[in-house]
Amino acid sequence: MATVEAPEFTFRYQQRGRWIDHWEPDNNEFWENGGRQTARKNLIFSVFAENLGFSIWVIWASVVTAMGSAGFHFMTGPSAVSNALLLTSTPTLVGAALRIPYTFAIPRFGGRAFTVFSAGMLLVPTLGLAWFINQPQTPMWVFMVLAALAGVGGGNFSSSMANINFFFPEGKKGAALGINAAGGNLGVAQTQLFVPLIITLGTHIMAKNPGGFRFGITLAVLMWIPFILIAMFGALRYMDSLSGAKSDGTSYKSALGNPHTWVMAVLYVGTFGSFIGYSFAFPTLLKANFPELAKIGWMGTLGNLAFLGALVGSMSRPFGGWVSDKLSGARITLCVFGGMAIATLLIMMSLSAKSFPLYLISFLLLFALSGVGNGSTYRMIPMIFTAEARRRASETGQDIGAALISAKRQAGAAIGVIGAVGAAGGWVLQQALRLSGLHYGNMNPAFWGYVVAYLAMGGLTWWFYLRSSFATGRAPSLAHANV
Known part of the structure; x- marks a missing residue:
């Protein structure tokens, strides 16, 4: 009786996102025949989403410098610096705490779904800040809660790094993870460049008064919303999840x-x-x-x-x-x-x-x-x-x-x-x-x-x-x- 050989597995690159059940990047033939393109595609969307995570994580560093001029009394006087550092340190702590569960989330939910979720979570602190910054009587504890919610952006680093780690072969992980990390870190610099620019622009449009500063901060926060939505759409449509990415x-x-x-x-x-x-x-x-x-x-x-x-x-x-x-x-x-x-x-x-x-x-x-x-x-x-x-x-x-x-x-x-x-x-x-x-x-x-x-x-x-x-x-x- 003739032996029937199992058909040889062939991997095909797809632009649309999907679950991938067979993934062996260390196999050179597999890597060259679609694996490289797939990994690179996921890296691009991962860097974009992680960059936004860092941007929202650090946004309070720039916002607090304008809150006193925006009419919030707790950001003026002798306690201003102390309160500013309290608000800026809160997202740091929350982001650090979230890094461990975010690492475990990739094997549990898949890189594609969790990237959509983690990017979507950035909408909560941004929309919340845009609303409450226009309520001059808002107490500091509300802004503390919003600052803590911004910490979700810090957790994005771990989920992003864990996800990309599964996509690349051993000999290429260093470069891929370095690009991923640097792309995220640059989000800090771009926020500290563009947020003060937008605040200044909004302040001049509305004249230099507390209302003008509040309008400027609102613009500086809302400008991230379209990018967050693009990151969510891009991850949902184009990123992949690996069945073999197990903890x-x-x-x-x-x-x-x-x-x-x-x-x-x-x-x-x-x-x-x-x-x-x-x-x-x-x-x-x-x-x-x-x-x-x-x-x-x-x-x-x-x-x-x-x-x-x-x-x-x-x-x-x-x-x-x-x-x-x-x-x-x-x-x-x-x-x-x-x-x-x-x-x-x-x-x-x-x-x-x-x-x-x-x-x-x-x-x-x-x-x-x-x-x-x-x-x-x-x-x-x-x-x-x-x-x-x-x-x-x-x-x-x-x-x-x-x-x-x-x-x-x-x-x-x-x-x-x-x-x-x-x-x-x-x-x-x-x-x-x-x-x-x-x-x-x-x-x-x-x-x-x-x-x-x-x-x-x-x-x-x-x-x-x-x-x-x-x-x-x-x-x-x-x-x-x-x-």
């Missing part, structure tokens, strides 16, 4: 029990926590420390140049990953923390000298270094878990192939945890600034705390990943692995 609970448990996950989480607090924390706080800090800039028309229109910080931080992130491939992520991270400590000291010097040029240059240096550090620490994570797996397999005789597969899964799980903790560091940074100003009348105590923290994080990097010999204890040094 691995065992890997998450292993990652949570691995001390390297928590060491890297602390380091990411220093890099990404600084980037997102200062991105939220920078417009308020500029207005509080150099109020005379508001009298310079073009500088006020550009949001007091606050967008430059997020811009250089976003653009330097891919460079951090690239240079880490050449010189090792741990060495770059150590240099980053030393540089960030120096930049923070320069910030304090600029405040003492009341020098705006030095202040701006120092902050831009700090942002650039935080971006490089974001890239270098992300590069370290998979290298650490791979090096650990190789060492353990060598010592115990475990199959190296199985060990490396487990390491990849643990690294993916650890990235979700590390990203959430790092984002929460942005909230801690802003609260330190707020409490320092509230209790000491200036922010120097907070800045001194950052200097100590950066030096301590540099010490942690050296201790665990750059020493020439193994450390005793639970988390050994991996200097031999060129992490």
Whole structure:
């Protein structure tokens, strides 16, 4: 009896979105015959949606600088800076908390459906803010709730990264995830550039009075609505979901029990926590420390140049990953923390000298270094878990192939945890600034705390990943692995 061979599976690229049951990007033939196009298509719409998530997440950083002029009494007087930092730090904390459940949502609901949902959630804080900003008697607690709702934009990062991670082969994930992350981070810079511009435009249209400022803020918020709707439509029509994108609970448990996950989480607090924390706080800090800039028309229109910080931080992130491939992520991270400590000291010097040029240059240096550090620490994570797996397999005789597969899964799980903790560091940074100003009348105590923290994080990097010999204890040094 003749044997009937099963028909060979052929993958076909489709422009329209769908559920894909068979996906093997590491198969070169599969990748070249439609896999690459499909992955690239999903990356494009993922970047667009994530970029909007970051834009709405950080929108309060620019809005709070105009709320006092818009007639909200709690944003004037001695408590104005403290209340502004409270409003800007709230979405940071909520966004950090949402990063873990958003990571698990992709395997549960599929990338296509959850991207539509997560983009649609951005309508709630934007429409809510557009309504209540025009109610002058609205109490601060209402704006706190709206700021918390804006935190959904911060959660979009984890779902977007988790989704794109499934689409690309191992050799191309780094570049794809780097593009995805940088595209999201740029949302911070574009918001801090365009929102002040639109607020200024609306204010001039309606004359410089509280009503004019409220109209300007309303325009600056509503301008995002069409883009959110486009992101929802694009994801629904064109993105795909992968049936094989399943979560691995065992890997998450292993990652949570691995001390390297928590060491890297602390380091990411220093890099990404600084980037997102200062991105939220920078417009308020500029207005509080150099109020005379508001009298310079073009500088006020550009949001007091606050967008430059997020811009250089976003653009330097891919460079951090690239240079880490050449010189090792741990060495770059150590240099980053030393540089960030120096930049923070320069910030304090600029405040003492009341020098705006030095202040701006120092902050831009700090942002650039935080971006490089974001890239270098992300590069370290998979290298650490791979090096650990190789060492353990060598010592115990475990199959190296199985060990490396487990390491990849643990690294993916650890990235979700590390990203959430790092984002929460942005909230801690802003609260330190707020409490320092509230209790000491200036922010120097907070800045001194950052200097100590950066030096301590540099010490942690050296201790665990750059020493020439193994450390005793639970988390050994991996200097031999060129992490």
